[in-house]
Amino acid sequence: MLVGIVNTAFGYALFALFYLLLGSHQFAITLATACGVVFNFHSTGRLVFRSRRLSAFLPFVAGYGTVWLANILLLDELLALAISPLAGQLLALPLLAQLSYVINRYLVFGRPR
16 A cells, blocks of 8 residues: 555656646656656565566556556546646546556556465
8 A cells, every 4th residue: 555655646746747847737647657657667566566577567568558548538537627637636546546556466467465
């Protein structure tokens, strides 16, 4: 749980920084996701799933691609409801974190030990 909180906080901080600098929520999500992939691969793989398999990196990236797309679609819907990008991203995070965990648990690393 702690690893998920750290990864989520790291990702949101990057999103907020990129959004405030660039003004585009889609570009901010893309940059934050790209930056978070390597950090999250090591923290999630090693600490949550006790895996050091580098062969899991490509499936991990593919899983993050799915989360990236879900994030953009969900935030677009929240913006259509007149929710600000920063608040909308906060609202989207619990669902995105759950999606990420399920993908990693069942498709990338297997069950945690």
